[in-house]
Amino acid sequence: MERPGRTAGRSRPRRPHRWRRALLAALVTGAVVVPLSAAARPSVPAPAPADTGRVTAAGLEAAYAAHRGNAAQASRMAEAHGHRHRAGVEDSLAAPSRQLLFFDGRGQGRAVEVLGDLAHADRVAVLVPGSxxxxxxxxxxxxxARALHRSLTAQAPAGTGTAVVAWLGYDTPATFGAAVLTTDRADEGAVRLGEFIRTLRGLTGPRTTVALLCHSYGSVVCARAADGPSADDIVLVGSPGTGADSVADLHTRARVWAARGSGDWVADVPHIRAELLGTTVGFGTDPVSPAFGARVFTAGHGGHSDYFAPGSASLAGLTRIVLGETPEASRG
Structure with a gap:
């Protein structure tokens, strides 16, 4: 769920419940009348993903090269069909310095990019995006991902290797569309995320820790996958809810964290679930509420898109979690 955040500042007082009910009505209306975003997105031609087979730590560089080559081919195809912006993005991904663990230029496109030395990392963060x-x-x-990697590099103890994975491994919903109000896209993404974490565990050392940093709708994806991938930490930022009533319902051994900036508009989203035409709309309990049971840490005054802003309280907290430290606790 991406929308420009409010200007950072002090937390606003709670609005009366009637405003929350009105907002819920607007969301339900959107779920009924707003078409799925996929219908409005133009089709971009691209080759099938490179077949690298089962990737091992020793074969990482070969896999990176294969996916860069696929991105270069996709860029040429997009350019030939007039999709200049997409062609430019794919051309950048094809640069020799990029470490692509997966690439698929078809449709919305998917990419899994590594920052750092994955095979020798002691601490790995996987970013899961929202809508x-x-x-x-x-x-x-x-x-x-770059801001987090820089922060980890600067803060990690001497001799501790870190890596960040930007995991765009599923078709995200649009902010203004029906899919963003249900778990359908998240269910698909959770399967892919679980498969990726299992692959990741095979590429890293047995003592490497993995933290899932899940933003907005991405927190729904992580929650749906929580009982599968063996993550050490699951961090929910700017979350509209997870579809679960509490941390216990996630059935995970991972430490579960949550944070929300005081300027994040998602605080105004009603944290309920309702049945609508045979579909469950909404994601239930607020992850930063005591009822959910997550370890809540401070995120400062930032908005919905500010959690990884350099110098922010939220980025400092995320960095500490990835490094196995305790971030500053929220004071409400």
Whole structure:
């Protein structure tokens, strides 16, 4: 769920419940009358993904090269069909310095990019994005991954290797569309995320820790996958809810964290679930509420898109979690 955040500032007082009911009505209306975003997105031609087979730590460089080559081919095809913006994004992904663990330029596009030395990392963070994230908007997602990687590199103890994975491994919903109000896309994404974490565990050392950093609708994906992938930490930021009533319902051994900036509009989303035409709309308990039971840490005054902003309280907290430390606790 991506929408420009409010200007950072002090937390606003709670609005009367009637405003929450009105907002819920608007969301339900949107779920009925707003078409799925996929119908409005133009089809971009691209080759099938490169077949690298089962990737091992020793074969990482070969896999990176194969997917870069596929991105270069996709860029040429997109350019030939007039999709210049997509062609530029794919051309950038094909640069020799990029470490692509997966690439698929078809449709919305998917990419899994590694920052750092994955095979020798002691601490790995996997970023799971929210809505409106595709190859066409990949730049802002990668910027978040780069900011985290820089922070980890600066804060990690001597001798501790770190890596960040920007995991755009599912078709995200649009912010203004029916799919963003249900778990359908998240269910699909959870299967792929679980498969990826299992692959990741085979590429890293037995003592490597893995933290899933899940933003907005991405937190729904992580929650649906929580009982599968063996993550050490699951972090929910800017979450509209997870579809679960509590941490216990996630059935995970991972430590579960949650944070929300005081300027994040998602605080105004009603945290309920309702049946609508045979579909469950909404995601239930607020992850930063005591009832959910997550370890809540401070995220400062930022908005919905500010969690990875350099110098922010939220980025500092995320960095500490990935490094196995305790972030500053929220004071409400």
């Amino acid at each position: 409106d994230t595709s190859l066409d908007t990949y730049g802002r997602f990668r910027a978040a």
